Amino acid sequence: MDCRGFHLLIWVVSVLCLACFGCCQFTPKDNYLIDCGSLTNTTVDGRVFMADKLADKLLSSPQEPVTSSNDSSLYQTARIFTGSSKYTFSISQTGRHWIRLYFNPFDSGNFIMSKATFSVSSQKYGLLSNFTTNSKVVKEFSVNVTTDNLVITFSPSNNSFAFINAIEVVSVPDQLITDNAILISPQEKFQGLMWQALETVYRVNMGGPTVTPLNDTLGRTWVPDQSFLLQANVAKVVSKISAVKYVSGGATRQIAPDSVYGTATCMKSDDDPDSNFNVTWEFNVDPGFQYLVRFHFCDIESEGLNELYFNVFIDSWMAVKDLDLSTYLVNVLAAAYYMDYVTLKTVSNKLRVSIGPSNLHNTYPNAILNGLEIMKMNNSVSSLSGLAPDITSSSSKKNVGMIVGVIVGVFILVVLAGVLFMWCRKRSRMGQQGHSKTWIPLYINGSKYSNGTTASVNSNLGYRFPFVAVQEATNNFDESWVIGIGGFGKVYKGVLNDGTKVAVKRGNPRSQQGLAEFQTEIEMLSQFRHRHLVSLIGYCDEKNEMILIYEYMENGTLKGHLYGLGLPSLSWKQRLEVCIGSARGLHYLHTGYAKAVIHRDVKSANILLDENLMAKVADFGLSKTGPEIDQTHVSTAVKGSFGYLDPEYFRRQQLTEKSDVYSFGVVLFEVLCARPVIDPTLPREMVNLAEWAMKWQKKGQLEQIIDSTLAGKIRPDSLRKFGETAEKCLADFGIDRPSMGDVLWNLEYALQLQEAVVQGEPEENSTNLIGELSPQINNFSQVDASVSAAHSDVSIADDLSGVSMSRVFSQLVKSEGR
Numbered sequence: 001m002d003c004r005g006f007h008l009l010i011w012v013v014s015v016l017c018l019a020c021f022g023c024c025q026f027t028p029k030d031n032y033l034i035d036c037g038s039l040t041n042t043t044v045d046g047r048v049f050m051a052d053k054l055a056d057k058l059l060s061s062p063q064e065p066v067t068s069s070n071d072s073s074l075y076q077t078a079r080i081f082t083g084s085s086k087y088t089f090s091i092s093q094t095g096r097h098w099i100r101l102y103f104n105p106f107d108s109g110n111f112i113m114s115k116a117t118f119s120v121s122s123q124k125y126g127l128l129s130n131f132t133t134n135s136k137v138v139k140e141f142s143v144n145v146t147t148d149n150l151v152i153t154f155s156p157s158n159n160s161f162a163f164i165n166a167i168e169v170v171s172v173p174d175q176l177i178t179d180n181a182i183l184i185s186p187q188e189k190f191q192g193l194m195w196q197a198l199e200t201v202y203r204v205n206m207g208g209p210t211v212t213p214l215n216d217t218l219g220r221t222w223v224p225d226q227s228f229l230l231q232a233n234v235a236k237v238v239s240k241i242s243a244v245k246y247v248s249g250g251a252t253r254q255i256a257p258d259s260v261y262g263t264a265t266c267m268k269s270d271d272d273p274d275s276n277f278n279v280t281w282e283f284n285v286d287p288g289f290q291y292l293v294r295f296h297f298c299d300i301e302s303e304g305l306n307e308l309y310f311n312v313f314i315d316s317w318m319a320v321k322d323l324d325l326s327t328y329l330v331n332v333l334a335a336a337y338y339m340d341y342v343t344l345k346t347v348s349n350k351l352r353v354s355i356g357p358s359n360l361h362n363t364y365p366n367a368i369l370n371g372l373e374i375m376k377m378n379n380s381v382s383s384l385s386g387l388a389p390d391i392t393s394s395s396s397k398k399n400v401g402m403i404v405g406v407i408v409g410v411f412i413l414v415v416l417a418g419v420l421f422m423w424c425r426k427r428s429r430m431g432q433q434g435h436s437k438t439w440i441p442l443y444i445n446g447s448k449y450s451n452g453t454t455a456s457v458n459s460n461l462g463y464r465f466p467f468v469a470v471q472e473a474t475n476n477f478d479e480s481w482v483i484g485i486g487g488f489g490k491v492y493k494g495v496l497n498d499g500t501k502v503a504v505k506r507g508n509p510r511s512q513q514g515l516a517e518f519q520t521e522i523e524m525l526s527q528f529r530h531r532h533l534v535s536l537i538g539y540c541d542e543k544n545e546m547i548l549i550y551e552y553m554e555n556g557t558l559k560g561h562l563y564g565l566g567l568p569s570l571s572w573k574q575r576l577e578v579c580i581g582s583a584r585g586l587h588y589l590h591t592g593y594a595k596a597v598i599h600r601d602v603k604s605a606n607i608l609l610d611e612n613l614m615a616k617v618a619d620f621g622l623s624k625t626g627p628e629i630d631q632t633h634v635s636t637a638v639k640g641s642f643g644y645l646d647p648e649y650f651r652r653q654q655l656t657e658k659s660d661v662y663s664f665g666v667v668l669f670e671v672l673c674a675r676p677v678i679d680p681t682l683p684r685e686m687v688n689l690a691e692w693a694m695k696w697q698k699k700g701q702l703e704q705i706i707d708s709t710l711a712g713k714i715r716p717d718s719l720r721k722f723g724e725t726a727e728k729c730l731a732d733f734g735i736d737r738p739s740m741g742d743v744l745w746n747l748e749y750a751l752q753l754q755e756a757v758v759q760g761e762p763e764e765n766s767t768n769l770i771g772e773l774s775p776q777i778n779n780f781s782q783v784d785a786s787v788s789a790a791h792s793d794v795s796i797a798d799d800l801s802g803v804s805m806s807r808v809f810s811q812l813v814k815s816e817g818r
């Protein structure tokens with residue numbers, strides 16, 4: 001190594017060291033640790049508390065120190081004030097500072113500290129008022145100090161005295177509390193957090209032991225969560241401290257240390273996929289205050305990304321719905337993350353925090369919480385304790401007035417609410433009637449069916465079927481006629497009187513969501529007629545039933561032909577035609593009507609194939625039309641199927657046609673690779689098809705991962721076009737994705753590219769597709785002769801990154817030949 005290289009190395013190493021210390025070690029600019037009343041310095045958890053004899057200059061009216069023989073270190077001495085007294089700390093850097101007050105009441109002569117009553121304030125903020133304690137306690141506050149001095153005043157109440165055992169005033173890193181908390185309801189940014197004085201009331205390490213100041217990056221103490229759990233038997237503890245990662249965009253070690261993020265309390269689901277309960281912690285709080293609640297998350301539990309979806313509540317408010325930690329820290333598992341929420345003024349003296357499973361499809365019920373901080377916020381008179389003037393009232397006369405006022409107010413409110421309720425009910429009934437009108441036209445005079453057996457089909461209209469006709473068609477819902485089971489209910493095969501085959505979807509009764517989806521589907525399908533959309537033949541809503549009758553699709557779902565069900569595999573040309581057909585159907589939905597219709601649940605299981613393998617898009621239960629989106633896009637709950645969900649929609653809950661385009665892109669890769677979109681049994685990087693396929697597409701080596709039955713049968717141009725199209729569909733942002741019309745055009749082009757060349761059987765062309773083996777690879781394949789399963793081929797390709805694709809491809813073909 002030459003000299004310059006060596007210097008460079010030294011430089012790099014030193015920069016790395018600096019960066020490392022810079023991020024992990026914080027040296028507070030202001031760091032006052034005072035052991036009040038003590039004559040000697042005291043070392044606690046590696047930190048030296050100064051004897052305040054030496055700190056006397058900080059104290060404006062020093063009183064005699066007192067000592068207790070019993071207690072340890074800091075708590076052995078105290079300072080007592082019989083009149084108002086101040087500690088003044090000169091502040092070298094403005095910003096948020098911790099003020100920690102240590103109290104240990106002991107008796108010293110005339111002074112019975114457990115009877116002392118006093119108030120403590122910093123300049124602007126009341127920290128403690130008429131405070132009294134009969135046990136050892138540490139109070140932690142933080143205030144943004146914007147002046148050169150921080151003055152802490154102790155004021156004895158009425159004929160009492162004040163005492164203090166130790167004080168800390170320590171700078172807080174600026175990024176620890178930033179102004180980006182969210183108000184819990186209505187959910188919006190909370191304004192002005194930097195002006196808040198905060199009192200840390202709870203700092204909890206979920207699923208782990210006490211973290212002492214020694215183990216914390218900022219000298220904090222974190223207590224275990226067991227005693228706050230409402231039902232400890234439904235909670236499970238996990239610990240994996242070594243897994244915790246700190247990445248940009250997430251939390252830092254200062255926000256909370258590894259020992260907090262590395263342990264967690266989860267749902268104890270006991271492998272029951274139907275588990276549905278919350279894990280809840282309960283904390284005592286003072287009513288009338290708002291609280292800043294900081295959640296610390298780190299998914300040390302999941303094996304792969306996008307596996308864990310859960311809900312987070314504060315009291316009965318939903319803080320986050322379907323939280324997927326990997327959408328915030330894309331592609332990093334076990335990355336530390338935190339979220340700040342501000343509660344409304346609490347009315348009860350309990351605050352509950354809960355986590356529970358998401359009810360998204362295909363998610364395993366689990367939920368995780370690693371740490372929690374609850375900080376009380378000052379009230380409107382800048383106080384952290386006592387009652388705000390808007391709650392108390394000094395004169396009882398005023399109280400009576402207030403009570404009368406409240407009663408009258410409540411009465412008026414109740415009357416108003418009643419009137420409003422009646423009005424809403426009426427409106428919603430009217431609304432329902434109005435609503436019905438859009439789909440009731442399908443109703444063809446009921447008397448026609450009075451004998452209940454003559455239902456038959458007119459090609460273009462959906463009919464309202466009598467229940468008996470449906471019973472007859474499905475052999476009274478014969479279980480052996482079931483051809484599918486979905487979220488909505490079961491799907492039966494059926495035969496109408498005239499011999500027409502139908503698919504009969506029977507909704508689970510009494511499901512509110514089901515009812516909405518039922519109506520949506522009838523509405524949508526009676527408006528849309530297209531050869532690539534499944535036609536609705538009729539419906540039945542008698543006896544609270546929700547039954548939909550569709551044309552029968554002889555060849556089942558596209559998914560069934562790709563994997564799992566063992567239906568015959570499709571050729572590349574057939575697959576392209578299926579993709580083109582379904583793209584046409586979706587294109588029509590997006591553009592064929594005055595308002596764009598968004599399908600919202602595009603997936604291979606919703607693409608059906610008729611007897612000629614013509615594709616039709618099905619299942620419009622979740623569809624939304626344009627105007628509704630405008631009204632509800634903010635609050636639209638994320639629906640759709642796991643693995644196909646547009647990440648942008650997920651993040652922003654804003655629905656556009658481009659969400660369908662994303663899902664369709666996932667379908668394209670599914671068609672190419674013939675594997676499930678989420679397969680947790682695979683190695684981590686392969687679990688999510690979209691991510692995995694994009695990785696190979698970006699490397700230009702998509703052929704490495706295609707369905708083995710297509711190997712050597714796809715013309716490279718066609719594959720390239722297809723891969724590019726899918727890639728564009730999966731762009732992170734909707735605006736970067738093509739329209740369904742563009743997708744359609746590109747797929748047709750991919751089909752032309754395939755047909756132009758492969759006229760005969762592609763077997764003969766296979767040498768065009770396969771490059772020559774290099775000796776190296778030959779050796780390799782001899783060494784490892786056990787290559788067989790499709791995915792082990794791929795992981796070999798992965799290990800050999802840097803080897804060109806054609807070589808590995810040829811090896812793949814070769815190892816299959818053996």
Ligand SMILES: *[C@@H]1O[C@H](CO)[C@@H](O)[C@H](O)[C@H]1NC(C)=O
Pocket residue numbers: 039040041048050051
């Ligand atoms: C206590 O600590 C202060 C500051 O660290 C130092 O100046 C002082 O000498 C120490 N006093 C004793 C008695 O150790």
Ligand SMILES: *[C@@H]1O[C@H](CO)[C@@H](O)[C@H](O)[C@H]1NC(C)=O
Pocket residue numbers: 068069070106107
């Ligand atoms: C010391 O501790 C004992 C028992 O733990 C208690 O009875 C006594 O009051 C304590 N003394 C002081 C001065 O606090």
Ligand SMILES: *[C@@H]1O[C@H](CO)[C@@H](O)[C@H](O)[C@H]1NC(C)=O
Pocket residue numbers: 119126128129130157386
């Ligand atoms: C303490 O209590 C007294 C009497 O209730 C009241 O007048 C005083 O304002 C209180 N002090 C503070 C700081 O709240």
Ligand SMILES: *[C@@H]1O[C@H](CO)[C@@H](O)[C@H](O)[C@H]1NC(C)=O
Pocket residue numbers: 158159
């Ligand atoms: C103040 O002290 C007097 C006499 O000790 C007592 O009667 C009164 O209740 C006290 N007031 C408060 C608010 O503690």
Ligand SMILES: *[C@@H]1O[C@H](CO)[C@@H](O)[C@H](O)[C@H]1NC(C)=O
Pocket residue numbers: 095096144145146174177193194195
């Ligand atoms: C403290 O307040 C000042 C405004 O005076 C603000 O600029 C600063 O960001 C605040 N610091 C923190 C940590 O909130």
Ligand SMILES: *[C@@H]1O[C@H](CO)[C@@H](O)[C@H](O)[C@H]1NC(C)=O
Pocket residue numbers: 209210211212214215259
């Ligand atoms: C605290 O730190 C010590 C040594 O630094 C370590 O052995 C111990 O496990 C840590 N405790 C926790 C709870 O992380």
Ligand SMILES: *[C@@H]1O[C@H](CO)[C@@H](O)[C@H](O)[C@H]1NC(C)=O
Pocket residue numbers: 276277278313315316317354356
């Ligand atoms: C979880 O708690 C929230 C808020 O209290 C509640 O709305 C929800 O129904 C609970 N979920 C379960 C499964 O108990």
Ligand SMILES: *[C@@H]1O[C@H](CO)[C@@H](O)[C@H](O)[C@H]1NC(C)=O
Pocket residue numbers: 124195196197290377378379380381382383
């Ligand atoms: C807390 O005090 C600050 C400054 O006095 C004030 O601006 C803020 O509104 C108070 N917070 C609340 C929740 O009232």
